[in-house]
Amino acid sequence: MYDVVIVGAGPVGLLLACELGLRDCSVLVLEREPEPGSPWRAAPLGMRGLFGASLQAFQRRGLLDQLLAASPSTAGRLRGAGHFAGIMLDPAKADLDTLPFRLPSPGPEAMMTNLEAVEQVLAERAVKLGVEIRYGVLVSAVDQDDETVIVSDGEHEYPARWVVGCDGGRSAVRKLAGFDFTGTEPNFTGYVLLADVAEPEQLTPGFNLTPNGMYIQMPTSGHIGIMDFDGGAFDRTQELTREHLQAVLRRVSGIDVTLTDVQRASSFTDRAMQATTYRRGRVLLAGDAAHIMSPLGGQGLNTGLGDAVNLGWKLAATVRGQAPEGLLDTYTGERHPVGAWALDWTRAQVAIMRPDPHGQAIQAVVRDLLATGDGTNYVLQKITGGSARYDLGSEHPLVGRNSPDFCLADGTRLGDLMQDGRGVVLDFSADGVLAGWAAGRERELRYAAGPAAEDFGLGAVLVRPDGIVAWAGEPDREAFGRAARQWFGA
Incomplete structure (x- = not known):
């Protein structure tokens, strides 16, 4: 098993x-x-x-x-x-x-x-x-x-x-x-295709909003995206013919371009x-x-x-x-x-x-x-995702966010400490207040101490294995311990 x-x-x-x-x-x-x-x-x-x-x-x-x-x-x-x-x-x-x-x-x-x-x-x-x-x-x-x-x-x-x-x-x-x-039903049918276009210069590179939807001329030649506001009417069971794709591209772009060959094509919707x-x-x-x-x-x-x-x-x-x-x-x-x-x-x-x-x-x-x-x-x-934040029950503005990549004085970065999938205790205090708490919990937590190039005025930070800050503040053993037990157990 x-x-x-x-x-x-x-x-x-x-x-x-x-x-x-x-x-x-x-x-x-x-x-x-x-x-x-x-x-x-x-x-x-x-x-x-x-x-x-x-x-x-x-x-x-x-x-x-x-x-x-x-x-x-x-x-x-x-x-x-x-x-x-x-x-x-x-x-x-x-x-x-x-x-x-x-x-x-x-x-x-x-x-x-x-x-x-x-x-x-x-x-x-x-x-x-x-x-x-x-x-x-x-x-x-x-x-x-x-x-x-x-x-x-x-x-x-x-x-x-x-x-x-x-x-x-x-x-x-x-x-x-x-x-x-x-959820909600679709407003449009989207298409992605790789095709030969007889008049590629007529299509404007990048994203192009039009009165009928949007088309995207990708950097790779012949790689095109189309969004046709048809209510998602095109069913995946229908065949994606060259004629159909050409008609949709012409309608959405407003340009009479010709697709001479379609190597690959797929459809999708905005169904959410x-x-x-x-x-x-x-x-x-x-x-x-x-x-x-x-x-x-x-x-x-x-x-x-x-x-x-x-x-x-x-x-x-x-x-x-x-x-x-x-x-x-x-x-x-x-x-x-x-x-x-x-x-x-x-x-x-x-x-x-x-x-x-x-x-x-x-x-x-x-x-x-x-x-x-x-x-x-x-x-x-x-x-x-820079503004994303989980509600972890703390008023500290860093808690619940994806942690900054703190860099310690010796050049060690937070990312370097997380490669084995453990949580990390960063103790910026001069006397390593949290060292004793972390002892014996090495299987779940890695402890690192020392000043950081930028610590945002914090004394210590507890980072979960997924990179989310679980606790931040002054290195108070009791407050830190409550947070650590919440996420890592006794």
């Missing part, structure tokens, strides 16, 4: 597997595709943006350099500041210093990569940690009792103490385990749905299995990776019998509001893009706001 079976070997499932493997859990990952990699996951079709907390998660596990190396030359650090509803942000107005508690980091603030590169890096690490990955397994049943969960593909059974569905928007685990999935809870008994959900949304703003992948980092250490502590009471329930409590926000963030952009007088009026107001520094930085904080 495995400690955990993860269904889905995408970025979310593989990152979760790494987090569990790092803490000595036995993990099996089941993937329905027959083998890793596909044209849809490689560049250019698989290109995705990673922001803030996602990149810090890779850095804190020692994986950022591998990810940068695996990403294509067309990826790397983002030069622009991003967009909101297709309205580009002006990089000159972007001020990263407006992010709360920000410190310089050795990694980029944002970067482009592709799904294949992310999965390659994570799969290699997972295997090194003892994780087993099986491809070509189509899950058809999920049955649980008070002690175990059995996943079946019709021929084989895979028993585990816990099962996590990371198997995408049409998650079999979510359906088989009986999760409720609610979320599981009402991320846990039912011994079955949990993460990533698109827990929430689906339009790709506007690039929040889907980043939200899913945040799920994996939040869940990993909590589930590992539960497996080992070391979790304080209620720890695993904080996964839904913390991540469900984040997923709900991401859905609303994309819904707001869809409302602005609507090709009707109301949408056009809102769009004009938003353009004016985004032309200001405050408007640009507000959106930048949201996109990067």
Whole structure:
């Protein structure tokens, strides 16, 4: 029997597997595709943006350099500041210093990569940690009792103490385990295609809002995105012919371009749905299995990776019998509001893009706001996750946030201390007040003492394994101990 079976070997499932493997859990990952990699996951079709907390998660596990190396030359650090509803942000107005508690980091603030590169890096690490990955397994049943969960593909059974569905928007685990999935229906049908265009110069590069929707001319030749406000009428079962795609592109762009050949094409919608809870008994959900949304703003992948980092250490502590009471329930409590926000963030952009007088009026107001520094930085904080904060019951403004990358006087960074998946106690006091408390708890917590280049006037900080600040203040043993016991037990 495995400690955990993860269904889905995408970025979310593989990152979760790494987090569990790092803490000595036995993990099996089941993937329905027959083998890793596909044209849809490689560049250019698989290109995705990673922001803030996602990149810090890779850095804190020692994986950022591998990810940068695996990403294509067309990826790397983002030069622009991003967009909101297709309205580009002006990089000159972007001020990263407006992010709360920000410190310089050795990694980029944002970067482009592709799904294949992310999965390659994570799969290699997972295997090194003892994780087993099986491809070509189509899950058809999920049955649980008070002690175990059995996943079946019709021929084989895979028993585990816990099962996590990371198997995408049409998650079999979510359906088989009986999760409720609610939300809003689509406004548009979106298309992604790789095609030969007879008159490519007629299409304007970048994001282009039009009276009929939006089209995107990607940097890679023939890589085009289209959003057609048809109420999501195009069904995935319908064939994506060259004629249909050409007609949609002409209608949305207002340009009589000709598609001479279509190598690949896929459709999607802005349907926005979320599981009402991320846990039912011994079955949990993460990533698109827990929430689906339009790709506007690039929040889907980043939200899913945040799920994996939040869940990993909590589930590992539960497996080992070391979790304080209620720890695993904080996964839904913390991540469900984040997923709900991401859905609303994309819904707001869809409302602005609507090709009707109301949408056009809102769009004009938003353009004016985004032309200001405050408007640009507000959106930048949201996109990067810099303003995100869990409610951990503390009034201290740093508690509940993703921790700054504190750098000690000897050059050691917080990210360097987190690579083995433990929590970290940073004691900035001159006399190491918390050293005695941390002694004997080395399995769960790493203690580091000394002054920092910037400590924001704090005496000490307790950082959870997912990088979230659990406590901050003067190094008071009693107050610190209460916080540490809340997250790490006696």
